[in-house]
Amino acid sequence: GQNIDQPTEMTATEGAIVQINCTYQTSGFNGLFWYQQHAGEAPTFLSYNVLDGLEEKGRFSSFLSRSKGYSYLLLKELQMKDSASYLCAVTDSNYQLIWGAGTKLIIKP
Amino acid sequence: DAMVIQNPRYQVTQFGKPVTLSCSQTLNHNVMYWYQQKSSQAPKLLFHYYDKDFNNEADTPDNFQSRRPNTSFCFLDIRSPGLGDAAMYLCATSRDRGGTDTQYFGPGTRLTVL
Numbered sequence: 001g002q003n004i005d006q007p008t009e010m011t012a013t014e015g016a017i018v019q020i021n022c023t024y025q026t027s028g029f030n031g032l033f034w035y036q037q038h039a040g041e042a043p044t045f046l047s048y049n050v051l052d053g054l055e056e057k058g059r060f061s062s063f064l065s066r067s068k069g070y071s072y073l074l075l076k077e078l079q080m081k082d083s084a085s086y087l088c089a090v091t092d093s094n095y096q097l098i099w100g101a102g103t104k105l106i107i108k109p
Numbered sequence: 110d111a112m113v114i115q116n117p118r119y120q121v122t123q124f125g126k127p128v129t130l131s132c133s134q135t136l137n138h139n140v141m142y143w144y145q146q147k148s149s150q151a152p153k154l155l156f157h158y159y160d161k162d163f164n165n166e167a168d169t170p171d172n173f174q175s176r177r178p179n180t181s182f183c184f185l186d187i188r189s190p191g192l193g194d195a196a197m198y199l200c201a202t203s204r205d206r207g208g209t210d211t212q213y214f215g216p217g218t219r220l221t222v223l
Contacts, residue, residue, distance in 0.1 A: 008149075031209050042199055042214035043152070050209070087151070091208035099151035 002026045004100035006088050011106045012078055020073045020086050020103045028093020034062050034073045035087040037102065043087055046073070075105075083107045112136070113215035115200050121221045122190050130185040130218045132200030138213070140206045141183040143175060144199040146217075152199060158183060159206045187220075195222045 005023045012018040024032070031050040035043035049055055049064035049071060061074040073086055085102035092098055113134045122128040132141065140159050144152040156165045158177045172194070174186040187194055197217045203210040 004151075030207075033211070040197075040217075040219070042201075042217045044214070045211050048209075048211060085149075095206070095208035097154070097208045097212070099153075101149065101151045104149070 002092060002098050004088055004090060004098055006086075006100045006103045008101070009104045009106065011108060012075075014078055014080060014107055014109050016078050017074065017076050018078060018105065020075070020105065022071045022073070022088035022100060024069050024071075024088070024090045024098070024100075026069075026090050026092040026098055029066055029069075030091040030093065030095060032062075032064055032071050032091070033087075033089040033097070034071075035089065037085045037087055039084070046086075078107050080107050080109070113200060113202055113213055115198075115215035115218050117218060118216060119219050119221070121223060122187075123223050124191065125189045128187050128190055128220070130187075130198050130200075130220070132183045132185070132215055133181050134200075134202045134213075134215075135181070136202055136204075136213060137180065138202035138204050139180075140203045140210075141177060142201040142203070142212065143173075143183070143185050144201065145194075146197045146199055155185070157206070190220070190222045192222050195220055 003025045034046040037043040047062040054063045059076045087102040088100040142157040143155045146152045155169045177183045200215040201212040203212045
């Protein structure tokens, strides 16, 4: 079966750095997305990786290793508004998007 | 601003009473999706339209139907809502299908079934 694993919940301190991991087992791979979802709101696009390596976008970076079936989202200089769920989603060989359940990130002052 | 709009944001219905949720987009995207999301769970794809081509997920109950009368609008009909259908319903669009195009989501409709 197809599976995406993310930690259920993480806690970090304002101003710090946090890394949210995602591992996947899918039938093929055609890209990986990270979305941010605030409580009660819709997901918003953060990043898309299809090649190995690190993609940096402001305070957020996303890393992909296809050989390891692994990605992480790195958030720097954490702000209280970063408290949200972070969803990892993978496109499989049939170009279907497989979603993880998300990691709830709690930021403490 | 180009966007995805969902109405209403909150919908309360009674057990078994049909309900319709609506979605509109100004992005002129070819693909529109409907997802169901329950608390702390992954979004679950119900179906999608590629232009007028309707694609139903294999495990989507018959209780759920959809219409796309034109490029801009898409509707989700729940014929006989049960308590288990209480969830957030998310509409999303993408320029093309294939799972590599970014999906843009509306704000969602939270459905309560009494």
